[in-house]
Amino acid sequence: MKKLISRRNFLKVCALAGSAAALSACGGGKSAGSNNSAAAAVDVTGAVTFPLSEKVTFTGMTSFPVGSEPEPNNRTIFKRLEEQTNVHIDWTAIQSDQWTDKITLNMSNPNTLTDFVFTADFTDSNLLRYADQGVILNLEDYIDNNMPYLQKVFEQYPEYRTMCTDSDGHIWALPWIEQLGAEKTAIQTIGNMSFINTKWLNFLGLSMPTTVDEFEQVLMAFRDNAASIKAEYGIDGDIIPMSCIVNNGDQDPSILINGFGEGYGDADKDRHIAVTNDRKVICAATQQGYRDGLDWLHKLYAEKLIDPECFTQEWSTYVSKGKAGRYGVCFSWDIANIDNLTDWEPLPALTADTRNITPQNGSFTSGFARGRCVVTAKAANPALVCAWLDQMYAPLQSPQNNWGTYGDAEGFNIFELSTNDKGEPMLKHAPLGDASPVEVREAQCVSGPLAVLDDYYGVYVTCPDDAQYRLDWIKEIYTPDMNNDYVYPNVFMSNEDTEQVSNLQADLQTYMNTQKANWIMNGTKDAEWNEYLSKLEDYGLSDYLGIMQKYLDAYYA
16 A cells, blocks of 8 residues: 555656646646646635635646537636636647547646546546556545535435445546436436338338338338339438448447347447346347347348448438438437437337347446546645536536536527526526537537436426437337346446456457447358357456456345
8 A cells, every 4th residue: 555655646746747848738828837826825625615716727638529619618618617616727628539549648648637637438447547557536535525516416316426436435536427217217228229210101101110020121111112202202312221330339220139039139339248137147249139130130231221331431421311311210319310300200129039128237327427527646736626626516507518508699509597486597498499419519518527317307407308208218118128127237346357357348349349240241150150159258258247247246235
């Protein structure tokens, strides 16, 4: 322990020694250079009252979506926060598609390290590695002493504090929490919803398919009647019966194969695991039903029913083809991101050998990200940094950071500032119209650490319309077919186990995803399948599942 503390203090000194260069690199100039002295002038021993009497400048790193405002301080949310707190942030802003590479470099260089990382989204392995290196600070004392908003959330929902705490009792990051429903009705239970074009169904006199065979016949009808569909609706470009992006989160078609075999499908597209009803962790990607499902998808692909670009297309291409009205079936978190709500409906679970929808792992405790924001060893006054970050957990602030704000004179506003039944301030969602929810929110929201709780709706904020109809879809269409009683929970493993799981998962995930794409394109053969199972064992699948099982057992113990 003495050696560990010594190393952390050494690295902290190195980080602080490089702070002047870091501030210069961030474009901080004179005001940023006064950061340390200004922050030190504010003595923080408990909760802080904002606005501060003297302006303080901190440095932070954050990401921004491609095509949106690149300067954080130009966003209305941060402008308003600076007025309310008298805290100025000199930001290092990184485009989201470059974040993974650049944040790794910035965290390893004292000259680019900032006081905090707002949208870190670090994995457990990242957190424990940076903690061991002394790059980030443990936050549990600051949460208890300087962060009353987050402390209140933890008191109300102690499971979130537990999920943030490592095996040594330390909290290394501030979480993102979004409650929208719970257990099998939580909005996160399904990410890659399948949607079907009911306008085309009605035009061809077809019914909503409920089995894989009926679904295949519908896709064939879309293909065979492409000319008449194009003529009827004035569509430019070829008709695509079904489009998707294989191995790409919410755009992946894996929800379609839930009905094969015992019905596990492949809901966890990163870890490829599921939990049986006797609480056993299994690999979904080694089940016979998984193989049968991929063979069926290959059949659809061979019949030219699936977009030939499904393995390589980018999100922008996927969306542009959808907005051109060319899809019969597609996959996304929300069809409004691809086309429109009027002409589409969620596709119910398809029956093959069984009928089932496997919920996504971690979804029963609603939306949660453990590594959203970290405070670094460079921070001269971490208590004050944490006090400022705690403002993100204020009940009126969190919904804005998550979705967008009000009062922006130049752009579309997600909210109107209204009042609740008691006459108290409440954020009221403005109509989205035909706008894409994703694009509108990306223009305003800032993400970062926050907590939106179910009991905030109707008191501090209205439930978003697109969230409400999605909750309704899940409850009415999918929850009745969720036959799994368990999902893998959010557990914080030890450093050793986290490292081992990370190393094992790197090889396992790459190989599984490669083979999945290959088999959808080319189909499986017995010899290939057997070789696949053998290689997974060589890559350590049994050890991987053993660690996952250990933490599942501990969670329920």
